[in-house]
Amino acid sequence: MAYEDQGHSQFALLRQRRFLPFFVTQCLGAFNDNVFRQAIIGLLFWMQATPTQRTLYAALAPAIFILPYFLFSATAGQIAEKLEKSRLIRITTTMEIAIMSLAALAFALQALPLLLLALFLTGVQSTLFGPVKYSILPAVLRPEELTGGNGLVEMGTSVSILAGMIAGGMIFELAGAHGTLAAGAALVALAVAGNLASRMIPPAGAGAPQLRIRWNPLPETVAVLRLARRQLAVRNAVLGVSWFWFVGTVFATQLPDYAPLVLGGSNTLYVFALALFSIGTGVGSMLCEKLSLRTVEIGLVPLGALGMSAFLLDLYFAQPGAATVSGLDVAGFLRQPGSGRIVLDLTGIGLFAGFFVVPLFALIQSRTPAGELSRVIGALNIQNAGFVVAASLLCLTLRTWAGWSIPQLFLALAVANTLVALWIFSIVPEFAMRFLSWVLVRALYRLRVRGVEQHVPDKGPALLVCNHVSYMDALLLAASIPRPVRFVMYYRIFNIPVMSWIFRTAGAIPIAGAREDPALLQRALDAVDAALAAGELVCIFPEGALTRDGEIATFKSGVERILQRRPVPVVPMALRGMWASMWSRRGAAPGSGRLGRMRVPRRFRARVQVVADAPLDAATATAQTLEAQVRVLRGDAA
Structure with missing residues (x-):
């Protein structure tokens, strides 16, 4: 994108x-x-x-x-x-x-x-x-x-x-x-x-200038640790960062012995191995912005965890035993059979570690209130220190008393990293959901975004309105907007198997027409109002259904009911090029209500755009004016 x-x-x-x-x-x-x-x-x-x-x-x-x-x-x-x-x-x-x-x-x-x-x-x-x-x-x-x-x-x-x-x-x-x-x-x-x-x-301002500092470290340590656990996603992001420090400590503390005992190298080879890991981490950290499409993309966290485990596992198999040579410098090591595989593994561990930790820090910063962030980071540092000490003691115990080799430690670390990652992702399905949506969007579309950075507010509530073309619309919009978005969607789409889990995990709000289920409609409007009152972004598709012919249908009055209860800025948005992409109804029989033929590969990796315009005041934002604005944004690129 x-x-x-x-x-x-x-x-x-x-x-x-x-x-x-x-x-x-x-x-x-x-x-x-x-x-x-x-x-x-x-x-x-x-x-x-x-x-x-x-x-x-x-x-x-x-x-x-x-x-x-x-x-x-x-x-x-x-x-x-x-x-x-x-x-x-x-x-x-x-x-x-x-x-x-x-x-x-x-x-x-x-x-x-x-x-x-x-x-x-x-x-x-x-x-x-x-x-x-x-x-x-x-x-x-x-x-x-x-x-x-x-x-x-x-x-x-x-x-x-x-x-x-x-x-x-x-x-x-x-x-x-x-x-x-x-x-x-x-x-x-x-x-x-x-x-x-x-x-x-x-x-840069103070987060909480009126805060009274309590100097007794013991009760305050307990207090900040509780503060960091208040939000589930933040709590597990903190846990993920601390686990990163655990993995990094095991890895970094073993490299000085790994180089001579397993690789047969001198001290310069240890520095080279550390440099590969550090450079990999730096490159991975830098790639996060491009891979995340400039959003806080926690979908990279599972990718980072799995990548770290894969390269740690391969590092074990690349050299599972003791070195048969000694005193190798960097050039001598690179001439050894299999050295390229080890270089790739060391770099890959660092690369995916960058994918793992950078989005976690960004999530902690974006989801924690400004007046609490420094204390949450303080709690994070306490927990990090505990994980570092635990990793050091565990390595000492396993190598000294249990007689484990360093490759065996790396093998155990690969297994433990996979298990911990699966545990974290099972507790907070949002991580796995974002990973799945990240893969789908990048696999199926070539996405360009215009106007989102300028017009979607960085903070506070706003209502986003957009045309509705395919079942992938919500995922594309979520991938384009830096902040988390609550989507209002037709309950039948919300209940689609597999996709329902994604929508529910993302906090989507199911809605029905007044004739179909008035109680569900009222619950949806109440949920929208509560989300806006909490300062969140809410996105609705005012057409009420997927387009059947590629054209924008008449916007319904539900948007006006939302704004009457909660007057917030309204950001008009448009999806362009989606009618020719996968998961739209193009090519379906009239009145069938089914998806059109996929026509792979012509509709695969379609070029689509997300376009946003300046927010409208709630007092002037009617269904008619918003429809006209979205039509202009969409243009001819259906």
Whole structure:
């Protein structure tokens, strides 16, 4: 599908002040964090620390960094809710300068306890930054930009983490005797750069400026976790993101041993494997906007989960045993038989991980009220930390006590990922429903959209009216509109087997004529009014039936009854080219009421358009005026 409104991709955000300074700030922060952690490892080798000391650091450092997420995430969510967002980001980057100055002193003194203190404070600063990192996006981006913006953030984070690990590991090799001074100077310089970038972020408002901050972390942790569970879809999106961190932790913690033990490589091969995963994640994150048609398309989540499982499973079969060689560099590994398959698997896992996590973040941001989002992100960070710790302990247990190999861990992870995904999707059928509709729309149509971004309101209630051509109309409109839409449809269509499950899961509202079922009609009008009162989008097909000849039939007065009860803006829309597509009645016998002949392949992958025009005021929007407007929009492209 292509949008004709503006013709820009997510990369256009990198030229806009509302996004670019924030993007640079968060990338520099992720980069600096990983430079710091890898530089500590470099210092241990530079100081010729004993294996016992290195093992002690390897056990302490992750725990020290992640502890603040458990202790302070609830408080951080409240602070991010109360304060203006750009101000809070400047506060956190100023904290980073102070913390990295302390770290620079610790490097100069070669004081490991002081470095661990600085690492703990870095965790505190990251905890405070986490909620505002994701809650600022819906404040500065339009709904149709959320997926692309999140894709950029995830891509930038993945690349920054990888680059930071590489840069931090090279400082002592490049600087030699001056490694401690170089490490400290680099950390402070990066922190200052991040602070300068943060000062360019425009004001973004506070989510809940009147919120009273409660400083006791225990009851507030319980409170924010309950807040994140209030909406079923958000609750399970939070669970999905935490599961992504579980999978990522298992995968990332095993790569350092996977490279030498299974692939027979050196340390450079580990970095190469990590780079493949990180680049795959970045590419997958960036592709989400195009694949989602600039909507919050949670249909990509099942695709991402299944893809991750498939490539994890293939990674096991690609190299299930121990390496028969050792010390391979990247070039030597690539010359080994089967290396291309492993490269593809590592990249594919990251690619589908991007498909999995980006829509989940976008869903959390779009479905959570603005005054609660930062606290929900705080709850997400608490749960993420728990999943990270659980993954680390599980890997340690299975490898140390149960004697599992790393390929066996990856096999178990593939199975567990599939089971968890199926469980989540069974609890919230909306994920599976959107996946099915995503596949159908992209398989059957070549869709273009014009006017939707401009005229469908980003927030608040609106009534959408459109001509009715085929049984696929609702799916096409849902794929074209960034916000969730409640569709009003004829109850006989609503009750079509298989499709009924899709419509019901999407929150469609069945309706009947006054002569057929007056009680159902009244229930439908009540449901429409309740949805509009709740600030939702509702779409109706005022013709009341599928067109039998490709022409627009007379609009019925039901639209006026809706607007009399609830005066909201009315957005006229039109489907163009659908009469020649599959699932229309073109070619059916007159009066048969049946679908026309499919005439595959001529009607397969038909070119169709969704066109929207400026909203009309409820006071002037009659059935007659709306019909005339939709006729103009539809034009001759029936």
